[in-house]
Amino acid sequence: MAANRSQAPKGPLDGVIATIHFLSRICGIASASMFGIAMLIICQLVFMRYVLNESTVWQTEAVIFLMIGATLVGLPYVQLLRGHVNVDLFPMYLKRGARMTLAILTLACGMAISALFGFYGLELVIEAYEGGWLSETIWAVALWKPYTALPIGFGLLFLQFFADFLALVTRRSTPFDIHDEIY
Template identity: 50%
Template sequence: MTGLNRQTIGSQGIQHKFIYIVSWLSTLSGWLAALMIVSAVGITCQMIYVRAVLNLSTIWQTEAVVYLMISATLMGLSYVQRLRGHVNVDLIPILLSVRMRKYLYFFTLLLSIMIVLIMVVYAFEHWHLAYERNWRSDSVWGVRLWIPYLALPVGFFLLFLQLFADFLAVVVGEDTPFGLEDK
């Protein structure tokens, strides 16, 4: 979605407000993902200094970097979707008529929404199991695994919301299928 109007007009007002809120949440999660990556880089630098200069062993740094990078990937999903930053081959949509392009868009988007919704359910179940059973990592640090696992349901849920907002944006005319202009 390129330019989202903040004003809500007529019967489509709720949809526009929903699209704006989801867009804001996706942007926030993108910034959080970026902060996680910067933190992981800082922790890696600290780990290198402790090992190379101070000649000491590290306990928590490697595990923290792994959890931060995986969480950043999951939390950044909705932001990448919002910006259409994924790899996109639009040869088929370009060759299709406007009507067929819309059908293809809705088919692929609805399929994506269903798959991501399944991921949300299983991710929540996995996170809840880790929380309920107080799972800990097998390292010396012994981090409670529900903390890094929380990125699974949250990241996929935000992606679900962004996909649904993209769907709604095309339905209400705020956006075009695949971001392509009509012929």
């Protein structure tokens, strides 16, 4: 892959792609931090409930919101690493042109789906904010706050798909990271 990058054209898109990759890495750090904080809250919950015999009010809900938020915010980082589940067997047997077409269609579908989820996620955040929605627990969290993970995660996933698309059509990367010289 390093040999392919040295042949890639240089230009303003390099900055755009690098910026999106940087944002995806920030999302990875934020996601890992959120999972770490959720783990610490679980430890605190267990200590409070089973060692001190005290009730816990906010911990369970906070852990749920943090873990869901971490999953959504971590989407672009996982896409950056190509960590989502995929099947490489089919693209491996395609010729280069067909492989490129399949990769473009796959990225276009990913962009469409992430844009759709991001749009409706933003709509949900606005509706929850304007409606003053609160969780039905003693903690009564304003639900627009945890819901913001939807448009943020899917919006940044859209950007990562877009960066992958730009890299593919400008020959900065290969379809499915498969190099023809292998076969």
